[in-house]
Amino acid sequence: MNKVFYGKLIFECSSTGRRGYDLPENTFGKSLNDFIPATLQRQATLVLPEADEQTVARHYTNMSNNNFGVDTGFYPLGSCTMKYNPKINEEVAAHPAFTALHPAQPAETVQGALHLYDEVQRTLAEIAGMSAFTLNPYAGAHGELTGLMVIRSYHMSRGDEKRTKIIVPDSAHGTNPASAAVCGLQIVEVKSTPEGTIDVEALKPLLNDEVAGMMMTNPNTLGIFETKIPEIARLVHECGGLMYYDGANLNPMLGVCRPGDMGFDVMHINLHKTFSTPHGGGGPGSGPVGVRKGLEQFLPNPRVRKNDDGTYGVSSEPTALGSVSSFLGNYGIIIRAYAYLLSIGGDILPMVGKLSVLNANYVKEILKEYYQLPIDGLCKHEFVFDGLRPEFGGDHHDESHVTTLDVAKRILDYGFHAPTIYFPLLFHEALMIEPTETESKDTLDSFIEVLKNIAIEARDERDKVKNAPLTTPVRRNDDVKAVKDAIFVYNA
Amino acid sequence: MAKFIEGLYYSESHEFVKVDGEFAYVGITDYAQSQLGTVTYVDMPEEGDDFEAGEEFGAVESVKAASDVFSPVSCTVVEVNEALEDEPELINKDAFENWIMKVKLNDPSELEGLMDAAAYENFCK
């Protein structure tokens, strides 16, 4: 990453009269005015950049140099599974035999595309222990919403209209309650025990005939495996609810333990986390949804199916919950995930999970001397510190103590991305670290060294940490000013 | 340290009620503003709105938090503090002076269910 801030917007690289495109000549002999009456034409002048091709190429290349990706360096952003994004995935996804397909093409002309879609559906079902998958949802949050729609559709199909409550642990991602609210469900929060897992005794009184289901991740957002999951699933099923698995934390379970075998009925997977597709600065992702046997008919339209004659087709079912996407989801992302699934195969898959757990525990065990580990014991793919230990500048009673935000900013100075901060909400100074299996011991050792150094700086040279970052392209930003000034568009 | 003013009524969701005859001023407490940080926006009710005790009447936003505010009493809004529209950070300067809404109390006996300054200070510990 370039330490010098580039800072220009494309509008500032523009010069009247420059052009970055060429198009064929209009040989039809007619112009817009021949087709569109003036009353239906745009009146306002449209101002867009005017730039030649090289200017555009340089502008975005310079901007990219002020950006940090997994290819730049270690990116231990908790709950986001920032693993390596293989390049073969990109190569195959760029094949014109896929990128040039129109979504309305007849099935006979897109057999390869549908075949791939179906292979991914089946592979995910095998990995997750589910009966069927749809790949239409566009993102994790979209998968959650779709999954909850499946649950509501199931209850509605039985004429059970009063099940409008969903149980969500207090440690859940904010998206869980938000998805439930969008789906028209009321959220009932269940507390965690001091050990960071769901309090089964607190759950029991919440269960009744108004409960549509319960949303969980396992391992949970603290990286702890919920060992009471069989009992929890039994209780929820006994009261008539369904179990929803948020696949955000599926990575450590790969090839070891399947959501379907844990008692979950509906789930989503984030292809951009677990199956190595690039996070793209926030998207496009993909959030396939899987269901256990007996719930397949509720999955959204359109469905891709293998016909009896071995060909593939697309169909819509009247029992489906409806549709949640224009076409068949983020197809280009599904291609990438398929390349990864083939690369890893059934034989290597368990190593992915196990090494992600090895990496997380290794970092945790060494750094707990310096950072507050609220819950000791084995974690899975990630873990959460509650800020620095008191003897390393983290003493809350000291007004000028070093916060998690300070630590995160100082990490940037050392050339790493920061972990997730201030989530989960169970702790005030949460610092959530997820190393992923694609990081070597060497990288982890350097990261550990840096976090130790920062703890020592926090004790001995507090200002260095408080003023961080010092060496990044830009320094700390005024977030209040951004809200107050409310500038969301460029004005010359 | 957060301020706790005698003579006001306080709710567990950190609103205060300052009674003035049959009217009252409702806003968020000094403790609440200190927890939120710089307030960037106040979503205010409209004049004439009716609220039950415990009903949400708006929201206060800071950079990284949004907190719904609940009316501690059942009431009808007679005035909203328009100054907060342009300068929401007035709440940080003095939360008790910069109330959010002036209301007509429907049932003054409800005030007895709220905390006094000492009880609220203790509640915040």
Added chain:
Amino acid sequence: MSNNVHRYLPHTEEDIRKMLEVIGVKSLDDLYSEIPAELKLSHPLNLPKAKSEIEIRKVFNQLAKENKPLICFAGFGAYDHFTPSIIPYITSRSEFSTSYTPYQAEISQGTLMYVFEYQTMMTRLTGLDVSNASMYDGSTATAEAMMMCQAAAKKRNRVLASETLLPQVKEVLRTYAKFHGVDLVFVPEENGVTNRNVLTELLGNGDVAGVIMPQPNCYGIVEDLSGIADECHAQKSLLVLSGPASPLGVLKTPAEWGADIACGDAQSLGIPLSFGGPYIGYLCATSSLIRKMPGRIVGQTEDVEGHRTFVLTMQAREQHIRREKATSNICTAQGMMCLYVAAYLSLMGTEGLNKVNELSAAGAHYLHDALVETGRFADPFQKTFLNEFCLEYKGADLDALQKHCAEAGYLCGVKVSENRVVFAVTEQRSKEEIDEFVELVKNFG
């Protein structure tokens, strides 16, 4: 253990041994010792073994052979516009593609800046004040707009939507409305456009939170929306316009029609067809609606040294803060696709976008007239269109015609009813291609 070495897994046997020692467990399996045995997989997964890159390329070459891209005369929400060659080069820079949501603004100015550029360009196209950092696709963007209307109206639940919206948009609206509790009512179509009398009547009940109109509509018709905004606003309803982004360059803008929200798919701004995704939904609104807007928003600010910088802002609206009070669960945007759009519009500029629309419209009208001239098609509506239009097939079997065309390598529009088909033309279709296609239709059967 050497058979567990893999190109994506850097651990040597020695590394694993040392790391286990630090943790204080004996084996990798012991890292899962707390998990009840009955939950663990007792058999290997029924999946093929890991493949090398050489083998993977072969698999994909085979799949590619099972596909047949067609010369495209279809649109219906997905348009075969031109993607300038440098766009994939820019978007494949892994500093962009392998980053995530720009939580750490100090090392994410690249992402934040292209999103800010994207937001600026979308507001200029729609004429509205603010844009978010994008949505999944046009259908979900329209569904989010519907929920925005409901949230903004507080006590009104009813949203009206025209039957002339794209079927996939209507389907997603129906789904979201059913679960979110929106009373969605469709305004019928008459002669290919929205029935204004019914719209006026429904609005007159005074219980409508928003009205969603297409532009252009599912038949490609540019509807005359005069007076609708006034009618909506008089009834305290919002007006939403939903449509593809490219035509915004030349058609009367959502702001000029008086819309409060503009949304739709921006795939038409340089994004490849890719069998339906990834695309990008755009969502713009007047500034008074900003706190009801879903998704991320990037704003301008300063760092401590006074540089003009960019950050994620207005986060108090978002799902991770609002939790169960949220009116949208959108977490992320289609980041990479914002970059596609920003780079596309940077290259094309106003003039280029104009030419794209002009060439597309000229080709479409040429095709329209030529198809009608064959005597096999008639225009049921005879209304203003840009680059997409609906024709009625006079023959007996439309399916057979489409099949015949596909075999010859052409995508013969999208069938919308027993005998109606919607065609689209973009700047990528030459006169020769159109002539060949028309010949094919003429000589069929």
